[in-house]
Amino acid sequence: MVKVKTTMDPKAMRRLSGAPAEALELTVEGAKDSILGDIMAAEVVPKQTGHLEISANIITTKVKRGKVTISYDTPYARRLYWHPEYNFRKDKNRNAQGKWLEAWAEGKKTKSVRDTFKRLLKKLAGGFIK
Template identity: 35%
Template structure:
């Protein structure tokens, strides 16, 4: 018995997974912005200091939503702060929790599954 792998097809599927991961984290960023949950004064933290990043190491693909502003960590881990809600009515600490452990925890997996299927069906390398 012999097994012959179609390496070109495997590469195409891997590339589809990478594109789907990139699109998934972009969709998460849009979802967070639309939900208006991040603290927002002049919008720098949400609009300029939050970005998506995808990296590939060996067979692992990792996507992250990063907020790089200096105050992000302090604000995120202190939900007891009195956040202004003029610009973002749902602003508060731990703004990603609905997508991590809350009611939207399936968002990333469901979005990835949908986008991966579309990428595979598209058939590009």
């Protein structure tokens, strides 16, 4: 028979339990490799005056449940988003389009989102996640 006694470091456990939420938040709005930064760099948001693009909000009220929302707060955001058939001007944002978040939510950019989250989670977990 083998007896094992373990003690948990409360500070390390708090760090580990908060790491996923913090990593998710940084994945969306962190300085480097963030989704929001990638969206701006990809020039996919329709742009005439720039109000739509700068109205992007990150809603993190459900981050502990693994959900973060990117919302655009202009009266016309919904109309432009759900109508990709519109002929968007390309002189200010060369890749302007409707449904501009789809690539990050369900398309070709989801792998980079997952990779960024994994990298940040490993870093924030303080060596507990390999």
